[in-house]
Each structure stands twice: as structure tokens, then as C-alpha cells.
Amino acid sequence: xxxxxxxxxxxxxxxxxxxxxxxxxxxxxxxxxxxxxxxxxxxxxxxxxxxxxxxxxxxxxxxxxxxxxxxxxxxxxxxxxxxxxxxxxxxxxxxxxxxxxxxxxxxxxxxxxxxxxxxxxxxxxxxxxxxxxxxxxxxxxxxxxxxxxxxxxxxxxxxxxxxxxxxxxxxxxxxxxxxxxxxxxxxxxxxxxxxxxxxxxxxxxxxxxxxxxxxxxxxxxxxxxxxxxxxxxxxxxxxxxxxxxxxxxxxxxxxxxxxxxxxxxxxxxxxxxxxxxxxxxxxxxxxxxxxxxxxxxxxxxxxxxxxxxxxxxxxxxxxxxxxxxxxxxxxxxxxxxxxxxxxxxxxxxxxxxxxxxxxxxxxxxxxxxx
Amino acid sequence: xxxxxxxxxxxxxxxxxxxxxxxxxxxxxxxxxxxxxxxxxxxxxxxxxxxxxxxxxxxxxxxxxxxxxxxxxxxxxxxxxxxxxxxxxxxxxxxxxxxxxxxxxxxxxxxxxxxxxxxxxxxxxxxxxxxxxxxxxxxxxxxxxxxxxxxxxxxxxxxxxxxxxxxxxxxxxxxxxxxxxxxxxxxxxxxxxxxxxxxxxxxxxxxxxxxxxxxxxxxxxxxxxxxxxxxxxxxxxxxxxxxxx
Numbered sequence: 001x002x003x004x005x006x007x008x009x010x011x012x013x014x015x016x017x018x019x020x021x022x023x024x025x026x027x028x029x030x031x032x033x034x035x036x037x038x039x040x041x042x043x044x045x046x047x048x049x050x051x052x053x054x055x056x057x058x059x060x061x062x063x064x065x066x067x068x069x070x071x072x073x074x075x076x077x078x079x080x081x082x083x084x085x086x087x088x089x090x091x092x093x094x095x096x097x098x099x100x101x102x103x104x105x106x107x108x109x110x111x112x113x114x115x116x117x118x119x120x121x122x123x124x125x126x127x128x129x130x131x132x133x134x135x136x137x138x139x140x141x142x143x144x145x146x147x148x149x150x151x152x153x154x155x156x157x158x159x160x161x162x163x164x165x166x167x168x169x170x171x172x173x174x175x176x177x178x179x180x181x182x183x184x185x186x187x188x189x190x191x192x193x194x195x196x197x198x199x200x201x202x203x204x205x206x207x208x209x210x211x212x213x214x215x216x217x218x219x220x221x222x223x224x225x226x227x228x229x230x231x232x233x234x235x236x237x238x239x240x241x242x243x244x245x246x247x248x249x250x251x252x253x254x255x256x257x258x259x260x261x262x263x264x265x266x267x268x269x270x271x272x273x274x275x276x277x278x279x280x281x282x283x284x285x286x287x288x289x290x291x292x293x294x295x296x297x298x299x300x301x302x303x304x305x306x307x308x309x310x311x312x313x314x315x316x317x318x319x320x321x322x323x324x325x326x327x328x329x330x331x332x333x334x335x336x337x338x339x340x341x342x343x344x345x346x347x348x349x350x351x352x353x354x355x356x357x358x359x360x361x362x363x364x365x366x367x368x369x370x
Numbered sequence: 371x372x373x374x375x376x377x378x379x380x381x382x383x384x385x386x387x388x389x390x391x392x393x394x395x396x397x398x399x400x401x402x403x404x405x406x407x408x409x410x411x412x413x414x415x416x417x418x419x420x421x422x423x424x425x426x427x428x429x430x431x432x433x434x435x436x437x438x439x440x441x442x443x444x445x446x447x448x449x450x451x452x453x454x455x456x457x458x459x460x461x462x463x464x465x466x467x468x469x470x471x472x473x474x475x476x477x478x479x480x481x482x483x484x485x486x487x488x489x490x491x492x493x494x495x496x497x498x499x500x501x502x503x504x505x506x507x508x509x510x511x512x513x514x515x516x517x518x519x520x521x522x523x524x525x526x527x528x529x530x531x532x533x534x535x536x537x538x539x540x541x542x543x544x545x546x547x548x549x550x551x552x553x554x555x556x557x558x559x560x561x562x563x564x565x566x567x568x569x570x571x572x573x574x575x576x577x578x579x580x581x582x583x584x585x586x587x588x589x590x591x592x593x594x595x596x597x598x599x600x601x602x603x604x605x606x607x608x609x610x611x612x613x614x615x
Contacts, residue, residue, distance in 0.1 A: 006469035010458070017457040204451035208512065211418045211436075212470045213443040 003214050007222030012230060015192050025188035025234050032301075033174070033181030033238060037246060040173030047075040048130060051085040051097045054078070058105020060117070064145040065100070071141060086122055095130050097122040098138065108146040117146055175249070175333040176304065178242035182260075182328050183301035183321040185234040186267045187292050190274065193227040195284035197275035220360055223275070224268045231264035235328070248332065255331035255341060262348035263324045269355020270320060276362030295319040323347045371395055372520055372551050377416055377426035379575075386412040387423070388575035394553050394568075396519075399546045401566030402555040403605060406614045409575040410555040411450060414522050417553065418447045431519050431551070443471065446518030450525045450555075452505045453512065456498035460489050460508055463497060464515050471516035483511040488537055503534030510538055514545070521545055521552045527561060539565050559602045569601070573609045 016022050052068060054061055068076050077094070079085040085097035099120040108117040119138055123131035200206040209219055239256065242248030250256050274292075278284040296302070298312060299321025305313055316322045327344040330336035372394040379387040387409050394400035404410050415421040417428050419436035433441045454463050461480050468476030484490040487507040497505060510526055523542065527535045543565055545552050556562050562569055563583045570580040579586060583601045590607045591599030 003470040003472065006466055010455070010462075010466045013462070014455060014457055203456075204449050204453035205455060207420060207447065207449045207451075208453050208467060209470065210420050211442055211445060211447050212467075213439040213472065214470055215439055 003212070004218050004222040004225065007209070007214070007219065008225040008229065011193065011196060011223065011226035014196060015226075015230060018192070018196075021188070021192035021195070025185065025192050025230060026237060028188060029181040029185035029234065029238055030241060032184045033178040033242065034246075036177035036180055037174035040176055047073055048096075048134065049075045049077065049094045050134065051079045051088055051094045052076045052100070053080070053082045053085045053097060054100045055082070055102045056100050056104040058108070060105040060108040060146055061100050064104070064142055067141045067145045068098070071137065073137060089122055089124050092124060092126075095124055095127045096134050098134075108142075111146055117142065172247060174242060174246040176329075178238055178246065178248045179325050179329045179332065180301055180304070181238045181242075182235050182263065183296050183299060183325050185238055186231055186263060186321065186324055187296050187301070189227060189230045189234055190267050190271045191284070191289050191292060193223070193230070193271045194274035194278065194288050195281050197223065197271075198278050198281045198284040202280055216360075216364060220272070220356075220363065224272065224356070227271045228264040228268040231267050232260055235260045235263060239328075239332075250332060252331060252335070255336075255338070256328070258345060259327035259331040259341070262327055262345045262352075265352035266320055266324065266348040266355070267352075269352040269359065271355075272359020272363070273355050276359045276366060279366070296321045298322075300325050320348070320351050323351070371429075371431060372400075372417065372553065373427075373429040374413070374417060375427050375429075377413065377423045377428065379412060379416060379421060379423050386575050387416065387426075389426070390572065390575060390577055391426075392570045392577050392580060394520075394551050396551050397546055397549050398567040399542060399552040399554055399565050401562040401569040402553060402572055403557075403559075403562055403569050404555075404572035405609050408573045408609070408614075410572055411524055412575070413572065414447070414524050414553070414555065418442075418445055418522055443516070444519040446513035446516065446521045448510045448513040448521075448523045448526050450528065452509050454497045454505060454508060457496060459494050459496050460484060460500070461493040463508065464511060467512050467515045473516050476515075479515060479517075483514055484508075486541060487511045503530040506530045507534055507537055507541075510541060514541075519550060521550055523552065523554045525555055525557065527556070527558070535561075559600075559605065563601055571605060571608045578608045579604075 015025065052065065054065060068074055076098075079088065079097070082097070082099050085099070088094050089097050099122070101118060101120060104117055104119070107115050111117055119142060121131065121134055121138065123134070200209070214222075239248065239250055239260070243250050274284060274288045278288050296319070298316045299319030300316060301321055305316055305322065308316070323344045327341065327348060330341045330344060374390060374392050377387050377390045378385070390409065390413050392400065402410050402413065412421065416423050417430075417436060419442050422437065428435055430436055430441050431444060433444070436442055436445055458466065461477070461484065464480035464483055465476045468479050473479050481490060481493065484493050487510060489504060489508060489511070492500070492504070497508065500508065506526060506528075510523070513521055513523065526542070527538050530538070539561065542552060542554065546567070554566060566583070568580060568582055569586060570577045571586065572578065579590060581589065584598065586604040587601050588598035589604070591603035593599055
């Protein structure tokens, strides 16, 4: 066991001394988590910046503008005219421009007699989804503003109530992005160790191992221990940082430990296969990284799965990163009961066993006494 | 004693070893001399348990095959390639090797070896800052960290300066004087004559002749008058003059 530990510690020490590998294993996932956390709105969703060009001087238009200003989901800014607003949207400085056209007030006054009060919105093409949300919001605000003069109770043909499903604490933007960061942490650890193994093979240091009294399973155990330990360390560094500074909740530490352990086991198996498949450091760095990058992306490492088309969502089942993210989400903010957490944990353990078996088989044929 | 009998090993259609046989005794440095592609490195790989032979046997010090971990405990190897971790220090490299071989006091042993190869003052420096000669000396120390009975050195002086070469050869001679069995591959005739007790000339995966340098020169390269030639002429007489890839 002393030899196994010595091998594992040596591999971890080499990883820490290789700055690019250490960066991609420990710092890069944190950067990704912070970046996407802010993209997703951090812990609270930021109001949407909209520009407002008012061409109508009626009381109804004034009521509408006040209601827009009072709405917590919008951050309006008045512009001189439509052209100035469009320039700002085109420059990307606001999500949309809302125009209150001339005649809005008189049309609103006639609304109860079958007239239609029109509003116009111009949206940045890259923010269409927010545009759809804005249309709904403007309907709601305009309805309230136009009918504000009517006696109570106000007439509402349809009322929609919105509530979020019950989850654990910490389900904000950082709660989601730090779990995505876990995928990148595992990516970094796996590529670093697979490429380290290839380097050992290329540089001849593997000969020292093969000619030592260590048995093949001890060598694989030592290599696996180093990778699994690093996977655990980088996942908990992320979760710990998220919990300490960004409102990520680890309310159920036992489930979180189970999820991170399953991830470490699965991705050590993945590392074994890559180590066996890629014989040179260049191949491990290039092809190995490319394969994992694709799996990370379709597994939800960059764009959350919900935004993917159905065929990509189906394909993501083949990515171990999807199950890794699901497991840590389930164990944290999704607050899945153990019965639901079993599925990703079982899949991850299956990946680990298959990876170890395939990797050991291939390594015995290519590296160990053959 | 290292006993290698009728070893055969092919890689696909290529027959790398074709009945190689030799013996090396304790206290002896056996030189394996052969042209490029003769099978020297493959033979070392078989003798150290890196490769399984298709046929034939290897017995190390009467304990059997090097494929057994207990036998590998008494084998040391300095591969032809510098097999060290660049980002570890000299001491860390040797301590790691000591630990995987089960050495009891790996740090003390590492420092002892560093002193022997003249690298103790650089013990805390990373290997990547070392010159070629220093790396070769450390590569040799790596083979000796567990005080092996049988030592295999695959061209341990390739590309080093005369100072490092002398230090390495002194260390090899010292090993033999302490009763270790050393198998030493080299291209340098002068080096083989200088430190090898006996020399086995190998080509096409077979040992063509074995004996002391003087015996080989007398048997395989006598001049017209029957006087012994040189080791180099004996080598060329045995292996031919055709260029090798």
C-alpha cells in the first residue's frame, strides 16, 4: 500500500507543478462557474434594461410609463426618440426599445368600445427569448395602466400565477453555474492525468514502474487514486467556494459526498480508457481533450440542457458529464430524495466500472508485461 | 547468476530475438555488444520483465522469471531513455523510486546515491535544470536505489561528456566489485574493453560469440600472422559491414 500511495502522491505532485494542468483542473472551473453565474443572474435576477421612446403626451401614456418604471423586472431608460433608441439597441447597450406611438392615449380611451391601443417593441436579435418575455410584460402593464381609471375590482379576463417548484436553497444563478463548473473540474482532472500517463509512457518513466515489484493492479490503483483524489479535491474546492461566497447551498452533505464520490469514480474510469487509448502526450492533449470537450458541451457544461434541441438532449444521455452535473444538482439545490438520486449515481458507477475494466484490459495489453 | 536460455520474441513478422542465450555471473560486468537493431534493448526488456518471451527462459539469481514481482525486487534497470520526472527534484525522483521498491529509509538511501554520483549539492533542484550528463548519472542512481543484485544498464553513457562517463563507469565497476551482476549494453568498443569482464556479441536476435575482449579478438579477428586483432575488428567480422537502420 505504501508503494500505491507513493505513486498517487507523486502523480498529484506532478500535476500541481505543471501550471497549465493545475490551472485547468482547479482555477478554470471556478472561472467558468463565476462567468456563467453572472450570466444567469447570480443570486438574484437583474432587471431587464429597456429603452422607452414616448411619442404620445396623453394621460394613459403617462400612466403606462409610470407602471413600467415601477415594475421590478424592467429597468427603463427614456430616450429622445425612436431612432436614438434603435441605435442603442443595435449597439447592444439595451435589450429592447419600447415605443409608445402617437395616438396611444386616444386608442386606449376607446379600448372598451372595441379599439386597440398599440405599443411597439424593437429587440436585439440575440435576445429574442427576452423579447417574448417583454411582450407578455407589456401586455400586463398596459392592461393595468389603461384600465386604471375603472372602478375596483379591476376586470381581468385571465390571471396567471407563477410559482417555482420546491427546491433546496441556493437554486440561483450560481447554484446552477457551480454545478456546471463541476463538469469542467472533472474535465480538467481527467485530461491532466490521461496526458500525464501518456507522458510517462513517452518519457520511459513507465519502464521504472513496470520493472518495479508493484503488481499491475497496484499500479492502476495508484494512478486511479491520484485521479480520484484530485477529482474530489477540485469538486469540493468549487462547492466550498460557492457555499462560502456565492450562496451555493450544501444543505445535504451526505448526498453531496455520494455524488462527488460517484463522479470521481466514474471519471477515473474515463481517465483509464483515455490513458490506454492515447499513447502520446500530443494525442492525449489533442484528440483526448477534443473528445472530452464534445462530451462536456453536449453534457451541459456550457449551455444548460434545457436550451438544447430535443436530439441533443437525447444525445446528452451518452455524456458522463450530464450525469455528473445531474448528480451534484440533485444532491444540492434540486434536493432530490435518495430514490431519485440513485439513477445518476448508478449510471456514474456503471461508467466507472466499465472504464476501469476497459482501461485495465487495454493497459495490460499495451503497457504492462506483454 | 543471470541465465538466459534460447529466448525468442517476435513483433508480428519481425523476429527480434531468435534464440538468444547467455549467462552473467555475480561480480561480473557482461557487455552486450551489437549494431543498431540487433535486439539488445528487446533482450533487456525480456530480462527485466517488460516483455514476455514467446519461448525460452530467464532466471534471475536462481529465483526464476522476472515476470514475478518478488524477482523484480532484486532487479535494477537504467533504461536507454532518461527515465526521470523533469518536474521532480533529484531527491524526489530517487525517494519515489525507493518507495515503490519498498526501501526502508528512502531519503537516506537517495542522499547516499546522490553523493555517489556527485549530485548531492543539486539534490533539491528539478531534473529539468540538469545537463545531459547529470541526468545520465541520476538515471543510473535510479537503477540502484533498492540495492539490486542484478543490474541492467542500457547504453548508460550515451551522449555524455568524459567527466560524467568516467563517473558512470567508476560506479559500474564499483557495483561489480560489490558482487552485483551487471549486464551492460553499449556501442563503444573502448568502453566495453575498459569495464566488461566478458562480452557477448549479439546480432539478428542471437548471441554470436561470448568471451573476454582478448578472447574475441584472438578468435574472430586474427591478422594474417595469427596474432590477435582488435575488439572492433572481431565485432565487424562477426556482424558484417553492411549498414543498419
